Amino acid sequence: MLFTITNTHSPAADLGYLLHKSPFRVHSFEQVFGKAHVFYPETTPERCTAALLLEIDPIGLVRNRRGPSGEAHALEQYVNDRPYALMTGPTRLRLS
Numbered sequence: 001m002l003f004t005i006t007n008t009h010s011p012a013a014d015l016g017y018l019l020h021k022s023p024f025r026v027h028s029f030e031q032v033f034g035k036a037h038v039f040y041p042e043t044t045p046e047r048c049t050a051a052l053l054l055e056i057d058p059i060g061l062v063r064n065r066r067g068p069s070g071e072a073h074a075l076e077q078y079v080n081d082r083p084y085a086l087m088t089g090p091t092r093l094r095l096s
Contacts, residue, residue, distance in 0.1 A: 001054040004041075012048035016040065019050055033061055 007015040016023035023040035034057040042049040 001056065003052040004049055006047065006049040008047050010046065012046055013043055015048040015050055021050070023048060023050075033057065
């Protein structure tokens with residue numbers, strides 16, 4: 001996922017000051033969902049663009065989950081049929 005924001009108000013490079021990140025280097029952070037990178041593809045006195053690139057790891061999100069469905073039940077999200085069990089049997093509807 002890529003998110004960009006551009007400032008055209010002079011001095012445009014103050015966008016880096018507002019975001020607390022230097023526009024002259026790439027900043028990378030490990031997050032729960034993967035990696036986040038902040039960088040500035042364009043930095044001039046007239047125009048400054050900041051970009052946030054998220055590398056989301058969907059498999060890591062599922063495998064690193066804590067709680068009752070954690071490591072002890074590593075395959076439960078793939079083989080558990082409980083959410084669909086109500087749809088498989090005969091259905092009777094009573095109207096009173």
